[in-house]
Amino acid sequence: MDFLSIILDILLSAAFWTAVLRIATPYVLGTLGELVCERAGVLNLGIEGIMTLGAMAGWMAVYQGADLWTGVLVAAACGALLGLLHAALTVPLGLSQHVTGIGVTLLGTSLSYFVYRLVLPQASTPPTIEPFQPLALPGALAQTPLTYLAFLLVAVVAYVLYRTPVGLAVRMVGENPAAAEAQGLNVTAIRIGAVVAGSALMALAGAFLTLSAFNAFFFNMVNGRGWICIALVVFASWRPGKALLGALLFAVFDALQLRLQQASGGVLPYQLFLMMPYLLSILALVLVARRASYPRALMIPYRKGER
Amino acid sequence: MRLEPRTDTPLALRLLAPVGAVVAALALCALLVAWTGAPVLRAYGLLFEGAVGSRFALTETLTRATPLILTGLAAAVAFRAKLWNIGAEGQLYMGALAAVVVGGGMLDLPAWALIPVVMIAGMAAGGVTLLGPAVLKVRFGVDEVVTTLLLNFVVLLLVSMLLEGALKDPMGMGWPQSAPVVEAAELPKLVERTRLHGGFAIALGLSVLLWLVDTRTIWGYENRAVGANPRAAAFAGMPVTRIMLRTALLSGGLAGLAGAAEVCGLKGYLTLDLSPGFGYSGIVAAMLAQLHPIGVVGAALFIAGIFVGADAMSRAMPVPNYIADVLVAASLLCMLVAGLLARYRLRRG
Numbered sequence: 001m002d003f004l005s006i007i008l009d010i011l012l013s014a015a016f017w018t019a020v021l022r023i024a025t026p027y028v029l030g031t032l033g034e035l036v037c038e039r040a041g042v043l044n045l046g047i048e049g050i051m052t053l054g055a056m057a058g059w060m061a062v063y064q065g066a067d068l069w070t071g072v073l074v075a076a077a078c079g080a081l082l083g084l085l086h087a088a089l090t091v092p093l094g095l096s097q098h099v100t101g102i103g104v105t106l107l108g109t110s111l112s113y114f115v116y117r118l119v120l121p122q123a124s125t126p127p128t129i130e131p132f133q134p135l136a137l138p139g140a141l142a143q144t145p146l147t148y149l150a151f152l153l154v155a156v157v158a159y160v161l162y163r164t165p166v167g168l169a170v171r172m173v174g175e176n177p178a179a180a181e182a183q184g185l186n187v188t189a190i191r192i193g194a195v196v197a198g199s200a201l202m203a204l205a206g207a208f209l210t211l212s213a214f215n216a217f218f219f220n221m222v223n224g225r226g227w228i229c230i231a232l233v234v235f236a237s238w239r240p241g242k243a244l245l246g247a248l249l250f251a252v253f254d255a256l257q258l259r260l261q262q263a264s265g266g267v268l269p270y271q272l273f274l275m276m277p278y279l280l281s282i283l284a285l286v287l288v289a290r291r292a293s294y295p296r297a298l299m300i301p302y303r304k305g306e307r
Numbered sequence: 308m309r310l311e312p313r314t315d316t317p318l319a320l321r322l323l324a325p326v327g328a329v330v331a332a333l334a335l336c337a338l339l340v341a342w343t344g345a346p347v348l349r350a351y352g353l354l355f356e357g358a359v360g361s362r363f364a365l366t367e368t369l370t371r372a373t374p375l376i377l378t379g380l381a382a383a384v385a386f387r388a389k390l391w392n393i394g395a396e397g398q399l400y401m402g403a404l405a406a407v408v409v410g411g412g413m414l415d416l417p418a419w420a421l422i423p424v425v426m427i428a429g430m431a432a433g434g435v436t437l438l439g440p441a442v443l444k445v446r447f448g449v450d451e452v453v454t455t456l457l458l459n460f461v462v463l464l465l466v467s468m469l470l471e472g473a474l475k476d477p478m479g480m481g482w483p484q485s486a487p488v489v490e491a492a493e494l495p496k497l498v499e500r501t502r503l504h505g506g507f508a509i510a511l512g513l514s515v516l517l518w519l520v521d522t523r524t525i526w527g528y529e530n531r532a533v534g535a536n537p538r539a540a541a542f543a544g545m546p547v548t549r550i551m552l553r554t555a556l557l558s559g560g561l562a563g564l565a566g567a568a569e570v571c572g573l574k575g576y577l578t579l580d581l582s583p584g585f586g587y588s589g590i591v592a593a594m595l596a597q598l599h600p601i602g603v604v605g606a607a608l609f610i611a612g613i614f615v616g617a618d619a620m621s622r623a624m625p626v627p628n629y630i631a632d633v634l635v636a637a638s639l640l641c642m643l644v645a646g647l648l649a650r651y652r653l654r655r656g
Contacts, residue, residue, distance in 0.1 A: 045452065085640075093310075095643045098391050098452060102590055103639040110632030117627035118343055227456040234450070271468035278457045278464075282443075289449040303310070 010259045017140035019258070021147055022213060024251035026051070026205040028150040030229035031236065031243045032157050033201030037083075039161065039238055040194030041174035041297040045101025046086045047202050048226030049108025050079045054203025056112035059210035059217045060119065062129045072146070072207050079203020080196045082108050087195035092188055094301030105226070116217060126216035144212040146204070151244070153201065158240040170194050174295035177302040187302050202226070224278065231281040235288055238295060246284075253280055310651040324645040325595045325602075329609065331645070332637035336630060345624045357619025358612035364619070366501035370573065372604075372611035374399070374582065376510035377565035378589025379596065379603040380517060385437075385558035387521075387598050388534040390444075390551060392437055394455030395562035396586025397462035401436045402429035402563025404466060406570040407474065407485040407577045410492030418491040425492050426509070426567050433563015434556040436462065441555030445548045459586070467579055476576065485577040494572035504572030510604075513561070517600040530554055562586060583614075584632075591639040597646060610635055 010016050030047060037044040044050075058075030062068055082104055089100045120127065132144035161167035169190050172180040177187045205225070210217050232250065236242035254277050261273040337347045358368050378395045385392035392398075409428040414421060440458065443449040469475075470483040478486070494505035521527035532540040533550045541547045565585060570577055588610050595609070596602030617631035 089640065089643060093644065093647055095647060099386075099590070099594060100640070100643060102393060102587070103636055103643065106587060106591070106636035106639065107633065110629055110636050114339065114627050114629035114633050117629055118625075121625065121627070224457065224460045227453055230453050231457070234453075269468045269472060271464040271471075275461050275464045278460045282449075282454050282457055285449045285453060286443060286447055289443075289447045292448075 006260070006263050007256070010256060010263075014139040016255060016259065018142060019255045020248065020251045021140060021143050023254050024247045025143075025147045025150045025212070026208050026225055027229060027232060027247035027250055028154060028244060029205035029208065030202050030226060031232040031247055032150075032153060032240060033079075033198040033203075033205065034229050034233045035236070035238055035240060035243055036157060036161075036170070036198035036201065037195045038233055038298055039174045039295055040170045040191045040198075041177065041295055041300065041302070042087065042090055042191055042195050043097045043101060043230075043299050044083070044086055044104075044195060044198060044202075045098060045230070046082060046104030046108060046199070047101075047229055048222055048224070049105035049112075050082045050199050050202040051108075051206035051209075051222045051226050052112045053082060053108040054079045054206030055210045055221060056116055056206075056217050057203070058207030059129060060115065062211065063127065068132055068211055071211055072204065075203045075207035075211075076200040079206070080200040082203075083196040083199020084192070086199065087192040090301065091191045091195070094303060097299050097301075113219060126218060128215040129211075131210075131215040132212045146208045146212045150204075150208070154240050154244045161240065171295075173302075174297055177297050181302075181304065187304075191302075202229075205229075228277060228281045231285050234292055235284045237288070237293055250277070250280065253277070309654055310647070311654045312651050313649075316649050320649045321597065324597070324649040325606065325642060328595065328641035328645040329638055331641040332634055335637050335641075336634045339630065339633060340626055343626050345626050350620055350624060350626055353620040353623050354613070354616035356616070358616030363501065364615065366498055366503040368608065368612045368615045369507055370502045370504070370611075371615050372607045373504070373506045373510050373572070374565040374569050374585045375588055375592050375607035375611055376507075376514060376604055377561050377568065378585050379592030379607050380510075380514055380589075380600060381433075381558045381561035381565070382590045382593035383596065383598040383600060383603055384517065384530070384554060384561065386534075386593060388530050388551060388554040389537070390441065390554055390558065391452045392440075392455055392555070392558050392562075393452055393590065394437060394440065394458050394559075394586070395565075395589050396582060396584065397455070397459035398433035398436045398559045398562035399566035399569075399582050399586050400462050400466050401432040402566030403570045403577050403581055404469065404474075404566070405429045405432035405563065406492070406567035407488055410488035410571060411474075411486055412489045416491060418493075421489075421491045422494065422505075422571070425488070425571060426564060429563045429567025429570075430560035431563070433566065434558075434560035436563070437555045437559030438552065441552055445551055463579065466577070470577065470579065474577070483579060487576040488571055492571050493575065494568065502573060504568075506568030506572040509564070509568060513564075514600045514604050521600060562589070565589075588614075588635055591635050591642075594639055594646075595642050610638075 034047055054075040057078040058071040061074040062071040086104045089095045090097045134142040134144050169185050173187045173190045181187050232246045236246045257273040257276045261270050340347045340350045359365050381395045405428040406425050410425040440451045440454040444451045474485045476484050476486040497503045529545050529550050533547055537547050592603050592606040592610055595606035613634050614631045617628045621628035
């Protein structure tokens with residue numbers, strides 16, 4: 001069988017598209033979260049740690065007896081808290097968004113591992129929970145509720161950003177905070193709000209991993225997904241619709257590399273296939289970098305009366 | 308309340324800032340320790356004892372500090388020039404890879420010649436790894452934070468692939484590890500019957516050298532100028548692009564050297580768990596040192612002590628050793644605030 005017909009076979013199977021939607025979900029949520037932060041002018045490199053904490057906290061809540069949706073809420077609340085920390089340091093204090101973000105990632109990751117090890121000191125095989133089940137729908141539509149929530153949130157975020165005063169305010173503080181201030185808007189409060197909301201979305205991406213995609217928490221489970229989301233935001237030129245498209249496209253390639261890895265039967269080292277998502281993200285960045293239209297005030301702290 | 312920039316920061320305040328940050332981080336993490344139910348003071352006492360309480364503990368801390376000094380310097384020189392190299396972890400592994408290839412027996416040289424060759428190979432591999440993102444930054448305007456972060460994962464997969472393939476040790480009982488480097492490539496021990504090796508001396512020497520370059524040469528002046536204001540530097544006739552690429556080679560090289568030194572001084576061969584996040588902790592070391600090359604040594608010693616001490620402490624009481632990672636992350640965030648307080652003063656109204 002030649003290469004093209006293998007690809008065609010894969011693309012025509014319903015199982016493939018089911019996998020694509022599943023793989024896309026954390027990227028959709030994470031990219032959406034990062035997008036909300038960046039639209040308000042704050043780069044959030046804490047995403048990797050926030051996703052890890054969301055994954056751990058959501059799972060831990062359910063493991064301790066909470067129901068799945070409570071777990072989702074716990075994850076979102078933990079993400080919002082870390083987001084608040086990032087916002088407090090970068091918005092009113094105006095600290096380096098790069099370094100603070102790395103600090104938040106280190107903190108979120110280490111706190112997750114610490115708490116997990118504290119509660120489960122001797123778990124050699126990770127204990128499991130009963131995760132979200134796919135809805136009884138035909139074909140690729142058989143997804144878990146969190147996937148549907150993710151796609152719904154794309155529409156919600158797009159509507160809020162472009163059709164409501166709140167969204168206008170968020171976009172304004174990310175483009176021209178001085179002008180927003182002159183309009184009587186509180187730049188600091190809006191930026192903090194956006195970072196907190198965005199971080200809650202990122203934590204949902206993490207919670208999807210432990211409550212839907214798998215049923216346990218592993219160390220290194222987020223595995224760079226957060227960084228890929230940051231690349232996807234640039235690729236999507238900071239638009240929710242394009243972010244969805246980017247995440248789906250990315251998931252198609254990721255699902256394809258998984259299938260090809262199986263089809264190649266070990267002729268090529270599996271690591272080559274696993275590298276693809278990361279290399280693809282770098283390629284995407286290079287392709288769009290020239291015409292990327294960053295929010296004008298991205299990474300520029302705003303202090304009243306200072307220029 | 309508002310922040311007002313100080314016209315200059317007194318040296319005492321610059322030295323006090325990291326101390327204050329560390330104390331704040333220790334106080335915050337005391338809450339976590341208390342939450343585990345362990346007695347806080349005893350836990351910190353055990354941590355301190357485990358880090359510096361005996362000859363063995365002390366040399367272990369110095370050994371652990373060796374790669375941290377180098378990755379700390381890598382972050383410091385890059386951040387100085389506003390090159391956000393978050394990829395030291397990947398560059399470290401590339402350096403280690405070069406070390407096991409070059410030092411694996413392909414060259415039949417005496418130790419005095421082979422060691423420098425292996426170290427330089429490690430530096431070159433690390434430098435080239437960062438050169439890619441740096442070129443993408445200056446040529447296409449691609450943000451180097453994301454590219455260096457993503458490359459960390461690519462490099463780890465590459466190492467994993469080679470350890471299971473071309474570089475796999477035939478005598479390794481099936482474990483994914485490389486064959487050991489030849490004896491002539493091994494760094495000499497600094498203290499008999501400990502793990503402390505010559506890499507520590509190299510790291511110390513480089514931090515002094517970098518400090519001299521930074522403060523006494525045109526090179527260092529240009530690097531600082533580009534970091535402070537690239538447009539002004541360009542206007543003053545400095546080749547900003549070249550300085551940026553030069554900085555990338557140096558920063559990546561230092562991280563690569565960390566990997567080569569770990570292989571030749573400590574492990575002897577390469578595995579996938581060579582570095583428990585030295586690349587990321589190096590960033591913390593650089594920030595605690597306020598990007599000062601000599602300060603990096605002190606900061607790296609502190610971080611190394613935390614990790615070594617926490618391992619000892621977690622063996623004696625039910626506090627997971629991840630407390631060390633939390634402490635280091637908290638120190639970074641506290642340091643950012645402390646640095647702000649050193650640069651600004653709080654004014655009412």
